[in-house]
Amino acid sequence: MGHAEAATKFNLDAERTGWHDKALWFVRAKRDKAAASIPEWEQLRTLAEGIKAETLNRLPELLEQFEAACTRNGVKVHFAVDAKEHNAIVLGLLQKAGAKKVVKSKSMLTEECGLNPVLYKNNIEVVDTDLGERIVQLRHEPPSHIVLPAIHTKREEIAELFAKELGTDPANADPTYLTRAARGDIRKRFLEADAGITGVNFAIAETGGIVICTNEGNADLGTSLPKLHIACMGLEKFLPKLEDLGVFTRLLARSATGQNITTYTSLFHKPRPGAEMHIVIVDNGRSAMMGREEYRKSLGCIRCGACMNTCPVYRRSGGHSYGSVIPGPIGSVLSPGMDPAAHSSLPFASTLCGSCTDVCPVKINLHEQLLAWRGDLAKAGHVHIAKRLALKAASKVLSNTTLYRIAAKALRLTPGVLMRNKTLNPWERSRDLPPVPPKTFRQLWKERKPQS
């Protein structure tokens, strides 16, 4: 199913679509307020863009520098070419430590690699500890947003879920009550865990440090209790220097949720005495993406989700309609890079309004990349023949004055019943075309008296 079909299904529930749209717009509005409170906001974006560009250029050296620093710090670094190797490394580390119970704090990379099913199959219990991730884990579905994983669920649905899973009162859908119930359940799991798996927000090449940002404190509990910490990261997460965090910590939370900073911004350099710390660095298509000039900037993404919150298509179609681990505008440029055939509909899930580009804290030219993907996917034969022919016809008509005039006249002469037929004209399904004005612009122009 492509994005359009999945979105159509989502849109069948108009009330829910409106609710989803508003919930995300609320987050977008908070982002605007936070950005406006910093006079140097636009400069910060330019700095972040520049630092990420420098990072990509120096990535091989930064990686080596990071590895050397980690080794000095007593942290073991592993490299995985793809998802399969990543999962094998993590599983191997857990098995070697005899770990049976694992707590995981939010990591989109482990979602991308499909780690959980591999661990389940090997009789390792893994609990996602971020509340939103826990909700979707218990619902047996993927996150629908990279920062707000359960943004598509309503409190009543969570009350029902927790009643079944945690024994709470099914009639009580109070968010504080539900959050406390999850806290109690997950606290026990933190204390029993043999290992903690985390994602990584930033990795500092110079010092061998990793930075994890959360609001719930789950990454801190997951790393301060068990004796084994495995951090999983994509190889694009590097920053050259510790000072660069000044720029990025100012941008991340403000762009993501409109907070001035996340509650916890935790910096890890060494394992606790008597504990082990491992970092798994994953390529999985990233180094190949770096070779594609028009798309490489997407590797600067810091996973704030601002492009999703602002996207009129994401807000009205929901994250699951994208069918990719990362939805929204950034997912629609990253996913076709991994598997063009599977994600060929995503670059079309955009109005190309450019709002994503405007809010992106590292200035990724998202709408331009979406347009570029459309061309590349069509060239590679991944675009449906009907769409290809229609666009070919449109390009002929729009680039030829005579053809354009004939077509415009024909359209004006088409009876309204046909134009407004909801089967023949899909645009009419949820909107009404305005009445056709009696005269065309050209006619009005001709009638205008020449100016004195």
Place this chain on the structure above:
Amino acid sequence: MTSRDTILASLRQNRPPAPEAVRPPSDYGITYPDKQARLAEALLPAGGELIPCSRAELAERVRAAWPEAKKIFAPSLPELHNVPMPEAGIDPKIYDNLDLCLIEGRFAVAENAAVWIPHEDGKHRSAPFLATNLALIVPDGQILDNMHQAMARIAASPLPEAGAFIAGPSKTADIEQCLVIGAHGPCMMRLFLVK
């Protein structure tokens, strides 16, 4: 070829051209004429509260703020501390269900109310996250304007094995964007700014 070498070779092969290096100047970023006022203002939306007091009255003020607290972790205030002291080899789980954790921060950042807590020796890394209530202590002269100053300060001294910026109590809005204070960590946090 190892995966490491495969990845490095691929990165070298696909290396983009070098851009011009950009870095903010050393005095970069927003500054505040009254840092303490800004700190108090930034702490509110983070769900915390600022309490200025003198070092002499600190224990009393903390007690007054949490009169019900029984299990208290406060290595720097022996008159309040009543759980095992953090020492090498201690099980971090013993600090589960602390009523209060009191911990000294190095500095606070006015722009976002984050307090820098270095975990120097790993002995009590778990306490500030397991406790139900959190008291952070920062000397009143240690307020920086922004995160650029904060990172420069951290980079200039020996790095701790780990550390955290903490801004307010733990929180989540994962259920319908409703803010709930007290997710997995502390449900209440107060910042004592001591003279």
